[in-house]
Amino acid sequence: MSKKVGFLQGNEAAAHGALYAGCKFFAGYPITPSTEVSEVLSIELPKIGGKFIQMEDEIGAMAALLGGALAGQKALTSTSGPGLSLKQELIGYGCIAEIPCVVYNVMRGGPSTGMPTGPSQSDVMCAKWGTHGDHATIALMPASVQETYDMIVRAFNLAEKYRMPVHVLPDEIVAHMRERIEFREPGELEIIDRTAPSVPPSEYKPYDTKFGDVPPLAAFGSGYKFHVTGLNKLPDGFPTTKAEYVQAEEERQVRKVTANIDEIVEFEEFMLDDAEICVVAYGSTSRSARYAVNEAREQGIKVGMFRIKTFWPFPDKQIKALADKVKGFIVPEMNLGMCSLEIERCAQGKAQILGINRVDGEPINPEQILEKMKEVK
Amino acid sequence: MAFDYEKFIRPGKLPHIWCPGCGHGIVMKGLIRAMDTLNLVKEETAIVSGIGCASRLPGYIDCCTLHTAHGRAAAFATGVKMAKPEMNVILVGGDGDGTAIGGNHFIHACRRNINMTYIILNNYIYGMTGGQFSPCTPTGHKASTTPYGNPDPGFDIAKLAIGAGASFVARGTAFHANQIDKLITEAIQHKGFSVVEILDDCPTTYGRRNKYKSVIEMMNRLKEVAVPVKAAEKMTAEQLQGKVLTGVLHKVERPEYCEEYAKVIERAGGNK
Numbered sequence: 001m002s003k004k005v006g007f008l009q010g011n012e013a014a015a016h017g018a019l020y021a022g023c024k025f026f027a028g029y030p031i032t033p034s035t036e037v038s039e040v041l042s043i044e045l046p047k048i049g050g051k052f053i054q055m056e057d058e059i060g061a062m063a064a065l066l067g068g069a070l071a072g073q074k075a076l077t078s079t080s081g082p083g084l085s086l087k088q089e090l091i092g093y094g095c096i097a098e099i100p101c102v103v104y105n106v107m108r109g110g111p112s113t114g115m116p117t118g119p120s121q122s123d124v125m126c127a128k129w130g131t132h133g134d135h136a137t138i139a140l141m142p143a144s145v146q147e148t149y150d151m152i153v154r155a156f157n158l159a160e161k162y163r164m165p166v167h168v169l170p171d172e173i174v175a176h177m178r179e180r181i182e183f184r185e186p187g188e189l190e191i192i193d194r195t196a197p198s199v200p201p202s203e204y205k206p207y208d209t210k211f212g213d214v215p216p217l218a219a220f221g222s223g224y225k226f227h228v229t230g231l232n233k234l235p236d237g238f239p240t241t242k243a244e245y246v247q248a249e250e251e252r253q254v255r256k257v258t259a260n261i262d263e264i265v266e267f268e269e270f271m272l273d274d275a276e277i278c279v280v281a282y283g284s285t286s287r288s289a290r291y292a293v294n295e296a297r298e299q300g301i302k303v304g305m306f307r308i309k310t311f312w313p314f315p316d317k318q319i320k321a322l323a324d325k326v327k328g329f330i331v332p333e334m335n336l337g338m339c340s341l342e343i344e345r346c347a348q349g350k351a352q353i354l355g356i357n358r359v360d361g362e363p364i365n366p367e368q369i370l371e372k373m374k375e376v377k
Numbered sequence: 378m379a380f381d382y383e384k385f386i387r388p389g390k391l392p393h394i395w396c397p398g399c400g401h402g403i404v405m406k407g408l409i410r411a412m413d414t415l416n417l418v419k420e421e422t423a424i425v426s427g428i429g430c431a432s433r434l435p436g437y438i439d440c441c442t443l444h445t446a447h448g449r450a451a452a453f454a455t456g457v458k459m460a461k462p463e464m465n466v467i468l469v470g471g472d473g474d475g476t477a478i479g480g481n482h483f484i485h486a487c488r489r490n491i492n493m494t495y496i497i498l499n500n501y502i503y504g505m506t507g508g509q510f511s512p513c514t515p516t517g518h519k520a521s522t523t524p525y526g527n528p529d530p531g532f533d534i535a536k537l538a539i540g541a542g543a544s545f546v547a548r549g550t551a552f553h554a555n556q557i558d559k560l561i562t563e564a565i566q567h568k569g570f571s572v573v574e575i576l577d578d579c580p581t582t583y584g585r586r587n588k589y590k591s592v593i594e595m596m597n598r599l600k601e602v603a604v605p606v607k608a609a610e611k612m613t614a615e616q617l618q619g620k621v622l623t624g625v626l627h628k629v630e631r632p633e634y635c636e637e638y639a640k641v642i643e644r645a646g647g648n649k
Contacts, residue, residue: 024460025456025459025460027456043645045647046638046641046642046644046645046647047645047646047647048647049642049647049648050647051459051460051638053455053456053459053638055452055455055485056452056481056482056484056485057481059449059452060449060452060455060481060482060485061452063445063446063449063452063453063455063456063482064452064453064455064456064459065456066445066453066456067425067443067452067453067454067455067456067457067458067459067460068456068457068459068460069456070443070456070457071456071457071460071461071464072460072461073460075456089446090446090449093445093446201420220423220441220443220457220461220464221420221421221423221441221461221463221464222420223420224420224441225419225420225439225440225441225442226441226442227387227435227436227442227443227444228442228443228444229436229444230444230445230446231444238390238436239436
């Protein structure tokens with residue numbers, strides 16, 4: 001049987017990927033350039049008995065998302081820069097209360113209203129550091145329409161597995177370009193659901209670490225009654241200021257990601273075996289980078305690409321290893337050097353780092369990357 | 378009628394954090410009486426709050442309880458209710474939480490007429506942070522941030538709720554303790570978004586700055602200003618000057634949000 005194919009925008013693919021993952025709940029607020037996600041889901045969710053709600057503002061959408069997720073649904077919101085800024089307090093709530101959900105944020109120019117229809121990659125730090133306090137972050141970076149579909153599925157899997165909000169960060173180019181995609185067949189991609197409690201309601205504690213760093217999560221209305229708060233809490237969910245509990249809880253919530261970094265971090269290595277220059281790229285920029293690497297290889301330049309698919313947690317180990325091997329990194333990105341900072345941190349001065357940074361609403365083209373290769377010494 | 382308070386109080390969570398003389402405990406007892414009267418199933422009941430003294434109330438009740446972020450109770454609760462329309466969803470919070478930082482969610486929950494009950498404990502002040510003025514602090518009154526008297530006019534929460542579309546709006550006071558559970562019971566029974574404002578006292582941060590010598594004096598003020606809606610019908614505008622109407626102020630039938638969304642699902646063919 002031939003596969004069902006489509007010619008979709010990244011945003012439309014995101015909506016269909018969410019449905020494949022089992023998303024039954026969407027809460028959002030209209031914002032360019034992510035609105036197509038909500039438009040598609042407003043059509044598709046009621047067809048399967050799912051719930052779609054357009055809330056009164058971005059904060060309300062994040063709140064409703066967390067409420068729906070706590071009531072047992074796989075839940076998605078879509079937004080863009082200003083919306084991501086507004087959602088930050090409640091993304092932190094999702095982190096501390098450990099509520100699985102997916103935040104799909106299309107990166108446009110900023111700060112503030114910036115360039116609403118222009119592409120950007122300047123929300124990568126906002127996704128990581130936007131909410132206050134220590135917390136772990138998972139953020140995925142699709143580079144094609146097919147990958148947007150697949151990564152939304154993976155984002156739901158990671159959210160459910162690790163009980164936390166997970167970001168998907170397409171840039172506006174990926175979100176709005178159209179490509180052929182294959183809709184996945186049932187069973188083709190793995191689907192992970194949150195672990196339900198194995199104990200009876202009378203023994204249930206929502207943050208019971210005897211079940212490991214990711215305690216089982218019951219749903220409201222499923223026969224279990226428990227307390228959820230944004231305060232630092234005890235294993236039973238009730239607030240505490242006791243130092244030993246707070247320290248252990250905060251460390252556990254970060255550790256559940258750091259201890260599983262090899263499973264969470266995905267990347268692509270392209271022509272890196274003998275490379276003396278490594279282009280580190282993500283999102284639509286990696287498409288220009290791939291073109292540039294192919295061109296350069298024809299000219300005899302030993303260059304390859306490391307494509308970041310998981311931006312957070314950052315692929316420290318891989319970049320450290322590359323820093324021992326290559327003369328220099330070229331880091332093209334549609335911001336003023338956010339990924340470069342992470343490369344600097346990992347490379348520890350062992351390799352040259354050259355950024356190509358555009359924030360003018362234009363994509364980084366292959367010629368710019370080719371030109372930059374001449375500067376590697 | 379004897380009420381079963383024990384059934385609904387979460388074991389081991391008392392004493393509560395509220396100051397001596399605060400009326401929040403009176404309201405909590407009223408809520409429990411209403412829950413007991415209606416025989417609400419604890420596992421099927423979510424109590425959702427924001428941030429502030431009143432928002433600590435859900436922690437003491439043995440249900441599915443959700444202590445959210447400041448002002449966001451109505452929006453979180455909307456998510457819970459949409460996902461599980463069969464659950465009883467009750468919101469609790471203070472005047473600052475509900476009408477300032479949470480004002481947008483409040484009016485839109487009223488507009489949607491989603492079947493939830495919102496109990497607002499209006500003590501005219503931000504108590505937990507030490508007594509700053511709220512949107513409900515009367516003009517001229519003192520708070521820690523209005524040392525020369527409050528220049529702002531206050532909100533009338535009930536009128537706000539009616540104007541925004543809530544289909545049931547009632548008001549009581551912490552003094553009229555026996556009325557509280559009756560108002561909340563009727564609110565929960567009503568299909569649609571119901572708002573119960575309870576005028577409350579905060580002796581610690583409001584009373585002492587506004588020349589109330591005692592909790593009793595504050596409670597007596599609640600007694601004096603309250604006029605039942607029926608009684609008000611026979612009173613002149615002059616007589617009603619400075620008074621506050623209590624009882625069921627507004628009750629209409631209007632399409633309920635989750636039922637309307639169920640029709641959307643039906644139109645989309647999703648109930649097959």
